[in-house]
Amino acid sequence: MNVVVFILSVIATAGLTMVGTAVLVFTVPSDTGILLGVAASGFIVMSVTPAILGSFAAYWDLRADSQSRRYVTRLLVTIGGLNLLAVASIVGYSVVESVAVWVPIALIGVPLALAAVAMPIDRAVFRWEQPHQPFAxxxxxxxxxxxxxxxxxxxxxxxxxxxxxxxxxxxxxxxxxxxxxxxxxxxxxxxxxxxxxxxxxxxxxxxxxxxxxxxxxxxxxxxxxxxxxxxxxxxxxxxxxxxxxxxxxxxxxxxxxxxxxxxxxxxxxxxxxxxxxxxxxxxxxxxxxxxxxxxxxxxxxxxxxxxxxxxxxxxxxxxxxxxxxxxxxxxx
Incomplete structure (x- = not known):
């Protein structure tokens, strides 16, 4: 089951990245160069976040001991900080270039929604896999x-x-x-x-x-x-x-x-x-x-x-x- 989830997450991440980048490139009012590159980089960070969170939730025991929990906390803080910077880059670009309102809403909302459901789904996969784990x-x-x-x-x-x-x-x-x-x-x-x-x-x-x-x-x-x-x-x-x-x-x-x-x-x-x-x-x-x-x-x-x-x-x-x-x- 983990293999199926992994393949689906890779396909979804690649598709989200390509579609979102295309939206940024083809909805710009002008050729904005560096500013567009910063916004695109921010969106790529947000688009890979659901896959990263999901892979940790599905593959590792996040609560094995106190040291593991501290490691997970640091990981979540780091990912959260990068996503805040990504949101700021997309919003700043949209304001400066007067991009249509739906563009930043979609580019920020879709990755956040996927991240919100990724960890619960992959934790469910982790729990399901435990009793079904074959003899090692x-x-x-x-x-x-x-x-x-x-x-x-x-x-x-x-x-x-x-x-x-x-x-x-x-x-x-x-x-x-x-x-x-x-x-x-x-x-x-x-x-x-x-x-x-x-x-x-x-x-x-x-x-x-x-x-x-x-x-x-x-x-x-x-x-x-x-x-x-x-x-x-x-x-x-x-x-x-x-x-x-x-x-x-x-x-x-x-x-x-x-x-x-x-x-x-x-x-x-x-x-x-x-x-x-x-x-x-x-x-x-x-x-x-x-x-x-x-x-x-x-x-x-x-x-x-x-x-x-x-x-x-x-x-x-x-x-x-x-x-x-x-x-x-x-x-x-």
Whole structure:
């Protein structure tokens, strides 16, 4: 059930982001440049908030202990503050540019309504899943063939989507460069979503390793520059989490690169065809540096994770790596 909810939330978030951004771009009285970019950024923050809140509610035990509750409180305060800034940017833009009243109401009201229902729905999913949780097998490292198969799935989806979208668009479009850019953009976005979907079983396995506890002690030990003392079974949990992060983080990196590349191609198409005006150029000037910064940051985290696994390899020596049964979630 979690997989269905996850896919629906990704589709809803992507659709909301694209529709809301289009509303901002095509209802402006003039080409407002930077001001429009700020408002669009604020709306994107609001549009991803329901998915973020819902994922935490559905996947993690938010009330495991007092430390987890404090962590959730800090998270909610941070998200709330970002959304207040987003609301201010949309309202300020609407007032300065004399935008129709329904535009800010819709752009603010729809994400807030979705956020209001996301957490109760996903908490219900969490409670439903508890008694229906299948027997969890003993933890094993992810086999290389499973990772290779997931990478091939993403690559196959990218190629097939590119071919199909191009062939179906040829009869209705006479501008081949614009058509190819649009098909490539759409294919990259679909491949990005596929990255998330194929990595979902791996993320679920990592969640079970931590017993759905949000307490960040283990994560802090993995990414800290100085050694962090762990007690009890925390060292074994930490190295297992690091082993899973070494696998899931490249998929997150792939999602980020593919999705930002897809968005960038949309704005490249807008600049090439004189569509989107100044906003397209501003979006490109923000997206491309942001992508390189994010790739560098996530690449650094991946190196730290792999170093942690190497430094604590002895804690994995007693873990057997049997042939993986097709019924196990890691094979999905």
């Amino acid at each position: 097998p003993a933890w094993i490292p992810v086999p290389a063939r499973v990772i290779q198969r997931k990478i091939l799935i993403v690559a196959g989806v990218l190629v097939v989507t590119m071919l199909v979208s191009t062939l179906f668009s040829l009869p209705v479009s006479r501008k081949l460069p614009g058509l190819l850019l649009l098909a490539a953009s759409f294919s990259l976005m679909v491949a990005a979503v596929t990255c998330l979907i194929v990595a979902l079983p791996l993320n679920n396995s990592m969640r079970e390793i931590t017993r759905r506890d949000l307490t960040p002690t283990v994560t802090r030990a993995i990414f800290a520059r100085k050694p962090v003392e762990l007690s009890g079974d925390a060292p074994q949990i930490a190295v297992r989490v690091a082993t899973m992060l070494a696998v899931t983080s490249p998929f997150q990196l792939g999602y980020g690169v593919l999705s930002v590349s897809g968005l960038s191609l949309q704005w490249v198409r807008g600049v090439a065809l004189n569509e989107g005006g100044e906003f397209a150029r501003i979006a490109l000037s923000v997206l491309v540096p942001l992508m390189f910064f994010s790739v560098g940051l996530l690449g650094l985290r991946i190196r730290r994770v792999r170093r942690y696994v190497r430094d604590h390899d002895e804690l994995l020596q007693d873990v057997e790596t049997p042939s993986v049964d097709p019924a196990l979630p890691l094979n999905n």
